[in-house]
Amino acid sequence: xxxxxxxxxxxxxxxxxxxxxxxxxxxxxxxxxxxxxxxxxxxxxxxxxxxxxxxxxxxxxxxxxxxxxxxxxxxxxxxxxxxxxxxxxxxxxxxxxxxxxxxxxxxxxxxxxxxxxxxxxxxxxxxxxxxxxxxxxxxxxxxxxxxxxxxxxxxxxxxxxxxxxxxxxxxxxxxxxxxxxxxxxxxxxxxxxxxxxxxxxxxxxxxxxxxxxxxxxxxxxxxxxxxxxxxxxxxxxxxxxxxxxxxxxxxxxxxxxxxxxxxxxxxxxxxxxxxxxxxxxxxxxxxxxxxxxxxxxxxxxxxxxxxxxxxxxxxxxxxxxxxxxxxxxxxxxxxxxxxxxxxxxxxxxxxxxxxxxxxxxxxxxxxxxxxxxxxxxxxxxxxxxxxxxxxxxxxxxxxxxxxxxxxxxxxxxxxxxxxxxxxxxxxxxx
Ligand code: DSN
Numbered sequence: 001x002x003x004x005x006x007x008x009x010x011x012x013x014x015x016x017x018x019x020x021x022x023x024x025x026x027x028x029x030x031x032x033x034x035x036x037x038x039x040x041x042x043x044x045x046x047x048x049x050x051x052x053x054x055x056x057x058x059x060x061x062x063x064x065x066x067x068x069x070x071x072x073x074x075x076x077x078x079x080x081x082x083x084x085x086x087x088x089x090x091x092x093x094x095x096x097x098x099x100x101x102x103x104x105x106x107x108x109x110x111x112x113x114x115x116x117x118x119x120x121x122x123x124x125x126x127x128x129x130x131x132x133x134x135x136x137x138x139x140x141x142x143x144x145x146x147x148x149x150x151x152x153x154x155x156x157x158x159x160x161x162x163x164x165x166x167x168x169x170x171x172x173x174x175x176x177x178x179x180x181x182x183x184x185x186x187x188x189x190x191x192x193x194x195x196x197x198x199x200x201x202x203x204x205x206x207x208x209x210x211x212x213x214x215x216x217x218x219x220x221x222x223x224x225x226x227x228x229x230x231x232x233x234x235x236x237x238x239x240x241x242x243x244x245x246x247x248x249x250x251x252x253x254x255x256x257x258x259x260x261x262x263x264x265x266x267x268x269x270x271x272x273x274x275x276x277x278x279x280x281x282x283x284x285x286x287x288x289x290x291x292x293x294x295x296x297x298x299x300x301x302x303x304x305x306x307x308x309x310x311x312x313x314x315x316x317x318x319x320x321x322x323x324x325x326x327x328x329x330x331x332x333x334x335x336x337x338x339x340x341x342x343x344x345x346x347x348x349x350x351x352x353x354x355x356x357x358x359x360x361x362x363x364x365x366x367x368x369x370x371x372x373x374x375x376x377x378x379x380x381x382x383x384x385x386x387x388x389x390x391x392x393x394x395x396x397x398x399x400x401x402x403x404x405x406x407x408x409x410x411x412x413x414x415x416x417x418x419x420x421x422x423x424x425x426x427x428x429x430x
Contacts, residue, residue, distance in 0.1 A: 014424070015424045018422050018423070018424040019422070019424075021342070021422055022405070022409055022420075022421075022422030022423075023340060023401075023402045023405055024340045024341065024342050024401065024405065025340060025341045025342065025367065025380060025383070025401060025404075025405060026342045026366045026367070027341060027342060027343045027362045027363055027364065027366070027367065028342060028343060028344050028363060029171075029199060029226070029318060029319045029344075029361055029362065029363025029365070030171070030198070030199065030223075030225075030226050030363070031225070031226070031363070031365075031366060032225055032226060032227070032229040032365055032366050032369060033229065033366055033369060033370075033411060033421040033422075034229070034230070034231065034270070034421075035229070035273070035274070035277055035411060035414030035415065035416070035417075036411070036414070036415075036416045036419045037273045037277070037414070037415055037416060038230055038231055038270040038273050038274055038277075038414075039270075039425075041231070041266050041267075041269040041270035041273060042231065042266050042267070042270060043266075043427070044266055044269065046066060046069070046265040046266040046268075046269050047264075047265070047266040049062065049063075049066065049262075049265050050262040050265075051063045051066050051067075051070070051262055051263070051265055052256060052257075052261055052262055053256060054070075054252075054256075055067040055068075055070045055071045055074075066265055066268075066269075069265075069268060069269045069272055070088065070089075070268055070272075072272045073086075073088040073268055073269075073271050073272035073275065074086045074087075074088055076272055076275035076276055076279065077235060077237065077271075077275050079275075079279065080205045080275050080278055080279055080282070081204070081205060081213065081220070081237045082211075082213070082214075083213055083220075083237040083238060083239060084238065084239050084240060084241050084244075085236075085237065085238040085239065085240060085241055085242065085248060085251075086235065086236070086237050087099075087235065087236040087237075087251070087252065087255055088233075088235055088268050088271050088272075089255050089256065089260055089263045089268070090221075090233065090234030090235065090236060090255060090259070090260070090263070091233055091234060091260065091263050091264050091267070092223060092232065092233060092234045093121070093123070093196065093198035093221060093222055093223030093234045094121075094122075094123040094128070094129055094234070095234050095259050095260065096221035096222065096223075096234035096235060096236050096255075097121070097123040097124070097129050097130075097194075097196060097221050098123070098129045098132070098133070098254075098258075098259045099236065099251065099254035099255040099258050099259045099260075100165075100194055100219055100221060100236070100251065100254060101129060101130065101133040101135065101165075101254075102133070102254040102258035102259055103247075103250040103251040103253065103254030103258065104164065104165060104192055104247065104250065104251070104254070105133060105135055105164050105165060107133060107134030107135070108134055108135075108136055109135055109136065109163075109164040109165075110135070110136045110138060110161050110162070110163045110164060111130065111135045111136070111137060111138070111163045111164060111165045111166070111167055112137075112138045112139070112140060112154070112157055112158055112161055112163045112165075112166050112167065112186075112191075113125075113130070113137055113138070113139060113140070113167040114139060114140050114142060114149065114167075114168075114170060115139045115142065116347065116354065117347045117348075117349060117350070117351050117352070117354075118139075118142035118144070118170075118172075118349055119142075119147075119170035119171060119172035119173060120167070120169075120170055120171065121169070121170070121171040121196055121198065122171075123196075124137075124167050124196065125137070130167075138157060138161045138163065139157075140153065140154035140157050141153035141154065141157070142349060144308075144348075144349035144350065145311065146175070146309075146311075146312060147174045147175060147308050147309045147312070147321070147349075148174075148175050148177070148178070149168075149177060149178065149182070151178045151181055151182065154182055154185075155181065155182065155185040158182070158185045158186050158189060158191065159185060159188075159189060162189040162190070162191070163186070163189070163191045164191060164192070165191055165192050165193075165194050166182065166183070166185075166186035166191045166192070166193050166194070167194050167196070168182065168193065168194065168195045168196070168212075168217070169194075169195045169196030169197055169198070169199075169200075169212075169221075170196070170199070171198070171199060172319065172321055172346060172347075172361055173199045173200055173317050173319060174308065174309045174314070174315045174316065174317055174319055174320075174321060175309065175312065175315070175316050175317070176209060176210035176316060177195070177210065177212075179193075179195065179210060179212055179215040179216055179217065180215045180216055182216075183215060183216025183217065184216065186216075187216070192218045192219070192247075193216055193217045193218050193219075194217065194218065194219050194220075194221065195212040195217035195219070195220045195221070196220075196221050196222070197212060197220050197221065197222040198221070198222050198223040198226060199226050199227065199317070199318070199319070199363075200227060200317055200318070201222035201223065201224070201226065201227060201228040201235075202226065202227030202228035202229060202278060202282060202285065202286055202289075202365070203227050203286045203289065203290065203317060203318065204220075205228060205278050205282050205286070206278070206282040206283045206284075206285060206286025206287065207283055207286070208283070208286035208287055208289075208290055209286075209316065209317065213237065213238070213239050218238065218239075218247075219236060219237070219238045219251065220236070220237045220238070221234065221235070221236050221237075222234065222235050222236075222237070223235075224267075224271050224274060226318075226363075226365065227286070227289060227317075227318050227363075227365045228274065228278060228282075229274060229277075229278075229285075229365070229369060229413075229414075230270055230271050230273070230274025230275070230278075231264075231266075231267040231270035231271060231274065232267065233264065233267045233268075233270075233271055235271070236251065236255070238251070277413070277414045277415060280415070281413040281414060282413075284413065285368065285369070285412075285413040288368050288373065289318045289364060289365050289368045290315075290316065290317065290318070291373070291374060292364040292367065292368050292372065292373065292374060292376075292377050293314075293315045293317065293318050293319065293320055293363075293364045294313065294314060294315060295374040295377040295378070296320055296362070296364060296377040296380060296381055297309075297314030297315050297320040298314060299377060299378055299380075299381030300320065300322060300381050300384060300385075301314065302381075303381055303382075303384070303385040303389060304385070304389055305322045305384070305385075305388075305389070306322055306323040306324075307320060307321070307322045308321045308322065308323065308348065308359075309321070318363045318364055318365045318368075319361060319362065319363050320361070320362040320363075320364075321346065321348060321359055321360070321361050321362075322359060322360055322362075323348055323358050323359050324358065324359065324360055324388065325358060326358050327351075327353075327356040327357070327358055328358060329345030329346060329347075329356075329357040329358055329359050329360055330345045330355075330356070330357070332345070332360055332388055333345040333360060335387050335388065335394050336360070336384075336387055336388070336394075338394035338395060338398065339383065339386075339387045339394035339395075339397040339398045339401060340397070340398040340401035340402060340405070341380075341383060341384070341387070341401065343360055343361065343362050344360070344361055345357050345359070345360060345361075346359045346360060346361035347359065364377070367380070367408070368413075369411060369412055369413055369421075370408040370409065370410065370411065370412065370421065371408060371410065371412045372408060376408070379404060383397055383400070383401055383404075409421055409422055
């Protein structure tokens with residue numbers, strides 16, 4: 001075998017991927033593009049280094065500059081989220097959730113949670129991290145007309161089950177959770193309140209979604225690469241310091257040695273920069289994301305799509321969810337990809353099989369970061385109509401999508417904005 005050829009094949013695929021996304025409308029609600037400064041951090045020497053523990057208290061030598069970086073990331077996260085406690089070590093939102101489970105539960109403890117078909121993340125499900133910890137799951141009822149938790153029903157569930165943790169936050173997340181009332185009920189029975197903010201972290205930080213830490217959450221977990229447009233990774237935030245509570249010490253140990261040894265140092269550096277950028281631009285970015293999501297949802301609805309949440313203004317987040325016919329989500333997502341629109345099939349309330357869902361979930365956070373506003377959402381809704389309602393040949397629509405996208409490759413809402421977001425940076429020129 002020619003091993004160089006094998007290696008260059010991988011590089012060619014990465015370049016093709018850059019080209020594909022550069023030409024497409026990327027609308028997966030959990031993704032985003034990196035700012036130039038964040039990108040730079042990913043190819044620094046931090047990438048190959050180890051750190052265990054906390055700044056100033058390390059097992060490994062050689063951490064003095066990284067200690068500065070991690071301390072800065074923590075400081076900026078605390079300012080951004082108005083929190084007293086920030087842990088930037090989790091390598092993903094799932095790892096952040098695992099750390100909470102490790103710290104605050106034992107196997108067979110009871111937790112209350114939304115069903116994944118109603119929008120909960122897989123890490124809160126029996127096949128994910130909650131199952132791995134051996135937790136006993138009790139689901140809240142869901143109001144699929146309002147696309148939100150049924151508050152009275154959920155309060156009754158919490159009172160009956162008396163869980164160790166009451167879990168909130170969603171991966172399909174159109175509207176804020178009525179957290180205050182639910183957190184009061186959870187605290188009454190001695191449960192801790194965990195809010196998974198992965199999808200809406202950037203909207204919360206921009207002050208445009210609910211503020212879970214003010215509404216009763218004991219801890220907020222999140223991922224740093226969705227509406228908070230940093231590197232792939234996780235974060236944990238809370239309002240008590242390690243010194244104020246033994247529970248917070250357990251949380252610290254839940255991350256290390258609980259679910260990490262070293263963590264991704266280059267990503268921590270990029271997180272720090274993403275937090276600084278969000279402090280500078282997050283408010284305007286979050287505001288435009290929500291305007292765009294509302295506009296796109298409305299346009300799709302007017303074109304005849306069965307958009308969920310229609311009696312409630314469709315969405316208050318970056319997401320839109322619409323039904324495409326019983327178990328037809330996969331087929332629709334495939335046609336959209338052939339037309340250059342990258343989105344995912346998604347379960348909608350009532351679906352039973354995760355691999356045969358009936359909906360499409362969209363997110364507008366990446367399109368917004370490329371400078372798109374409400375006018376562009378009108379154009380994009382027309383592409384959806386051509387593919388999924390008019391039944392036009394996807395390849396024909398793709399030509400127009402590629403042409404449309406040519407004007408939207410530059411990144412906004414960050415330092416050094418205006419750089420091409422999809423350019424492949426070659427370090428080896430040969
Ligand atoms: N499952 C991812 C999503 O919501 O797309 C998040 O981890």
